[in-house]
Amino acid sequence: MIAYEPLPARPLERPGHAGLDARIAAALARVDRMLPQFGDYFPAPASESGIYAPIDNVEWTNGFWTGMLWLAWQLTGEERYRAVAERNNQSFATRIDRRINVDHHDLAFLYTLSVCAGHQLTGDTLARSSGLEAARLLLKRFDPVAKVIQAWGDMNDPKQRGRMIIDCNLNVPLLYWATRETGNKDFAAAADQHLTQAARLLVRPDASTFHTFYVDTRTGKPRHGSTHQGHSDDSSWARGQAWGIYGFALAWRHTADSAYLDVAARIANHFLNRLPSDGICCWDLIFTDEGETPRDSSAAAIAACGLLELSQALPLSDAMRETYEAWAVAIVKALGDHYLAPVEGSNALLLHAVYHMPNKAGVDEACIWGDYFYLEALMRLRHPWRPYWA
Numbered sequence: 180m181i182a183y184e185p186l187p188a189r190p191l192e193r194p195g196h197a198g199l200d201a202r203i204a205a206a207l208a209r210v211d212r213m214l215p216q217f218g219d220y221f222p223a224p225a226s227e228s229g230i231y232a233p234i235d236n237v238e239w240t241n242g243f244w245t246g247m248l249w250l251a252w253q254l255t256g257e258e259r260y261r262a263v264a265e266r267n268n269q270s271f272a273t274r275i276d277r278r279i280n281v282d283h284h285d286l287a288f289l290y291t292l293s294v295c296a297g298h299q300l301t302g303d304t305l306a307r308s309s310g311l312e313a314a315r316l317l318l319k320r321f322d323p324v325a326k327v328i329q330a331w332g333d334m335n336d337p338k339q340r341g342r343m344i345i346d347c348n349l350n351v352p353l354l355y356w357a358t359r360e361t362g363n364k365d366f367a368a369a370a371d372q373h374l375t376q377a378a379r380l381l382v383r384p385d386a387s388t389f390h391t392f393y394v395d396t397r398t399g400k401p402r403h404g405s406t407h408q409g410h411s412d413d414s415s416w417a418r419g420q421a422w423g424i425y426g427f428a429l430a431w432r433h434t435a436d437s438a439y440l441d442v443a444a445r446i447a448n449h450f451l452n453r454l455p456s457d458g459i460c461c462w463d464l465i466f467t468d469e470g471e472t473p474r475d476s477s478a479a480a481i482a483a484c485g486l487l488e489l490s491q492a493l494p495l496s497d498a499m500r501e502t503y504e505a506w507a508v509a510i511v512k513a514l515g516d517h518y519l520a521p522v523e524g525s526n527a528l529l530l531h532a533v534y535h536m537p538n539k540a541g542v543d544e545a546c547i548w549g550d551y552f553y554l555e556a557l558m559r560l561r562h563p564w565r566p567y568w569a
């Protein structure tokens with residue numbers, strides 16, 4: 180039984196169109212600043228002193244930049260964004276054909292936001308083929324005994340075998356997309372089983388979450404939880420909790436199983452009850468006080484999108500609908516007011532994120548997925564919008 184922490188009501192101060200348009204313009208000004216630097220390259224996963232270096236299409240994070248370009252194109256209709264997004268998509272086609280660093284679960288972060296979005300928006304059939312190839316690779320990571328998608332490493336690596344991670348909740352949408360596109364139900368069946376295991380094993384009884392969990396691939400029995408990027412095995416890594424909110428809300432969209440909305444809501448309440456006063460989480464939810472440790476603005480941006488997805492999914496009669504929307508609005512406002520990178524001296528959107536604290540990588544820096552989800556949250560607040568994850 181997962182506990183349902185009460186969440187104080189929060190007045191909804193729905194922003195007007197003019198206020199949102201100003202925030203979108205500020206975000207797009209920063210995208211424009213990036214555009215000439217990343218024509219044939221991509222921003223690194225995390226900045227150094229607020230600056231993203233240009234990298235090739237080799238990281239798990241490259242899709243976030245392409246997703247930002249599609250969002251910018253949808254927000255403005257300006258062809259220069261589409262042109263670079265389509266160039267990026269050719270690079271994603273080459274990457275999947277040549278199998279360049281695609282032996283991991285992060286294939287929707289790469290392919291949903293790039294080629295699947297491109298196919299959804301423009302009908303590009305080459306993009307569709309690349310997306311389907313990525314989905315086929317993701318399906319190969321499904322272990323039928325453990326009933327999970329293995330996150331990392333070779334499928335026979337004893338250290339990684341049967342290891343699932345909460346981030347993967349945002350990767351299973353690629354499998355649902357592939358079933359819709361092809362009619363082959365194997366993709367969705369694997370996604371369904373993985374999500375069942377995620378809700379059962381990654382979410383603790385108090386609605387905090389494990390970052391990763393091992394399942395025995397010979398017996399199918401649960402083994403133990405463990406962290407990779409969090410403070411400790413029994414803490415809640417803030418970004419994992421945010422992936423959980425958004426991922427389980429999306430699970431309802433794909434499965435129509437309302438139990439996932441309940442899980443998403445419980446995880447959301449746990450997250451929202453552990454925020455410092457400005458509403459932007461510390462990098463691990465074991466920390467709740469300002470000044471104690473760095474924030475993770477990228478987790479906040481993911482959570483805002485998840486709360487908006489959850490709020491829209493709840494029945495109109497559900498009072499929490501408005502509460503979750505109010506929290507999302509407050510988080511987006513705080514990000515825009517206090518976490519936006521300055522126009523000079525940075526090429527990012529949001530500062531003060533943490534990539535990997537245990538490795539001391541990208542600590543109190545910009546992270547490219549934080550920039551993507553901030554722009555997605557603004558899109559969601561301003562326009563009726565079909566998520567690329569849908």
Ligand code: GLY
Nearest residue numbers: 285346408418534
């Ligand atoms: N999915 C890896 C991360 O959130 O850092």
